Amino acid sequence: EAQVTQNPRYLITVTGKKLTVTCSQNMNHEYMSWYRQDPGLGLRQIYYSMNVEVTDKGDVPEGYKVSRKEKRNFPLILESPSPNQTSLYFCASSYYGGHEQYFGPGTRLTVT
Amino acid sequence: GDSVTQMEGPVTLSEEAFLTINCTYTATGYPSLFWYVQYPGEGLQLLLKATKADDKGSNKGFEATYRKETTSFHLEKGSVQVSDSAVYFCALSLTGANNLFFGTGTRLTVIP
Numbered sequence A: 001e002a003q004v005t006q007n008p009r010y011l012i013t014v015t016g017k018k019l020t021v022t023c024s025q026n027m028n029h030e031y032m033s034w035y036r037q038d039p040g041l042g043l044r045q046i047y048y049s050m051n052v053e054v055t056d057k058g059d060v061p062e063g064y065k066v067s068r069k070e071k072r073n074f075p076l077i078l079e080s081p082s083p084n085q086t087s088l089y090f091c092a093s094s095y096y097g098g099h100e101q102y103f104g105p106g107t108r109l110t111v112t
Numbered sequence B: 001g002d003s004v005t006q007m008e009g010p011v012t013l014s015e016e017a018f019l020t021i022n023c024t025y026t027a028t029g030y031p032s033l034f035w036y037v038q039y040p041g042e043g044l045q046l047l048l049k050a051t052k053a054d055d056k057g058s059n060k061g062f063e064a065t066y067r068k069e070t071t072s073f074h075l076e077k078g079s080v081q082v083s084d085s086a087v088y089f090c091a092l093s094l095t096g097a098n099n100l101f102f103g104t105g106t107r108l109t110v111i112p
Helices: none
Strands: A004-007 A010-013 A019-025 A031-038 A042-051 A054-057 A076-078 A087-094 A107-111 B003-006 B011-014 B019-021 B023-026 B032-038 B044-050 B056-059 B062-065 B075-077 B086-093 B106-111
Touching: A004 A087, A010 A019, A019 A031, A019 A087, A019 A107, B003 B086, B011 B019, B019 B106, B023 B032, B023 B086, B032 B062, B044 B062
Parallel strands: A010 A107, B011 B106
Antiparallel strands: A004 A019, A019 A076, A031 A042, A031 A087, A042 A054, A087 A107, B003 B023, B019 B075, B032 B044, B032 B086, B044 B056, B056 B062, B062 B075, B086 B106
């Protein structure tokens, strides 16, 4: 089954404790992206990747890191999480940047 | 800049009522337009799309027509069901762009 998977689905952590949210797709997509969803703000792009070893900032990259060492994986790293990063995070992939995107189920992160 | 504006929610309708969710866009080129749906606790799923002016996208009884003259892509359904309760996002992409531009989402609740 073609899908985008994310782990964990739910995470509660404390300020400053490094964490990684994993994302994997099995559709051989070139493009992958991370979004955060906040009430009243819709989806905002954090980082994206056009291909292996190629990443770039989206609209709200501060406080986040990503890597793309393999085509299928695109982890999101929060080196020192803060409460303002409490949000619902989605990973997405597509054949290319402007094409329709396939979304993972989301990761709800709470930073206390 | 490129952007999408969709009607404020929430929208509450009775079962079998007619649905319209307005979406207008601003784009420098010739965008592709999308409607995504997010059911409770899930990621976004592509509902329908249109890639050029006057195209009509349709799926699951939903329709939207790409109107270049009014820069609109309104979502319609003739008879909604309780199972249509979800958040609906309008989005656009430009050829060669690196991401999708999303609206803020419209929450629809259908009551029996």
